[in-house]
Amino acid sequence: MTTLNNPFADVAAVQAALADQGYVADRALATAVFLTMALERPLFLEGEAGVGKTELAKALAKAVGRPLVRLQCYEGMDREHALYEWNYPRQLLHIRIREATGLQADGERAVTGLEEEIFSPAFLLRRPLLQAVDPDGPAPVLLIDEVDRSDEEFEAFLLELLGEFQVTIPELGTIRAEEIPLVLLTSNRTREVHDALKRRCLYHWVEYPDFEREYTILTTRVPALAREVAEAVCRFVQRLRQEPLMKRPGVAETLHWGAALAALSATELDPGRVEETIGCLIKYKDDLDLLLTPQQGRKPLARLLAEAGGI
Structure with missing residues (x-):
């Protein structure tokens, strides 16, 4: 097995390469990426939903010129759906x-040959984990997304x-990667992932970005949005995250909101415009009620906007 060479000379090179793909990484995150390759x-990336964990894997795959193989985890997922299945209909x-065409006339020898035929690579459905260790292809960037949604049995399989x-397929034998893939695991902390899995990984907590970095992300990804509106958007979102919401808006929601405001040709933020488009940021009715129910004759949404400097 050969190794996946680190194409980056230093941490600054990681930041620059990710920036070329439209991903703005801080120094700590870029250091984690550099070390995982070195x-x-x-x-292992952990953090709230929408802070850019999955997008990092996409940007990194493009930056290093490797294919992205993504395994989206879910409750009850078994190893067959993650690894391989036989194409039974075929x-x-x-x-x-x-x-x-005369199999019965060929006898027992033909039956044995038939078994070898149908349990050959031509009838194998390669799921993401098998694709990642396929020796016939380039070493990919393997994204195991939302591993916290899987169960402990699947975690144990990942340890191996x-x-x-390498994986063993009874009908074919052991398949071993020629090059080590670059592996990123993400978790939204819907449950705690076992320590044994974390110990095998470098760990990084992905925090919400500060104002400067979020503004850079927004203006990079939504260049059509007026700069003064982009600044107001980021200040409002930063202020909104301080409220006791069921789900605080992530960077993904900031980008969605910015794109919506750009599509509406918004030139400023006011309570009416924010209320019309608040569904880009807030996804729970309880949070909407908290922001839109008048208190002392004024909606909290307007107050937050004023405190953020939007009006």
Whole structure:
């Protein structure tokens, strides 16, 4: 097994390469990315939803010129859906075709040959984890997204896979990666991930960005938005995150809101405009009620906007 060479000379090069892909990373995050490549260890990214964990993997894959293989985790996911499955309909069709063309006349020897045919790579459905260790392709960037949504049994399986970067298929034997893939795991902390998995990874907590970085992200990704509106958007979102919301808006929501305001050709933020487009930021009715229910004759939304300097 060869190694995936680190194409970056230093941390600053990581930041520059990600910036070229439209991803604005702070020094700490860029350092984590640099080290995960230099040390060839998985990177475990944890943080609130919408802070840019998944987008980092996409940008990094483009920056290093590697294909992105994404495994979206969910409750009840088993290893077959993550690793491989046999194409049963195609296998059955192949058997019927062989029967129709004289399989029965060939005897036991032909049956053995048929089994070898239908359990060959041609009938194998390669799921993300198998794609990541495929020795016939380039080492990808493997994104194991929202691993906290899977169960402990699947976590245990990941320990084995990330330790050896090989899998065993009974009908075909052991498949081992020729190059170590670059692995990123993400978690939104819907539950605690087992310590054994975290110990095998470098760890980084992805925090909400400060005003300057969020403004840079917004103006980079939504260049059509007027700069003064972009500044007001970021100040308002930063202030909004201080409220006791069920779900604070992430960077993804900031970008959605900015794109919406650009589409509306907004030149300023006022309570009416914010209320019309608040669905880009707030996704829970309880949070909407908190912001839109008048208190002492004034809606909290207008107060927050004034405190953020929007009006």
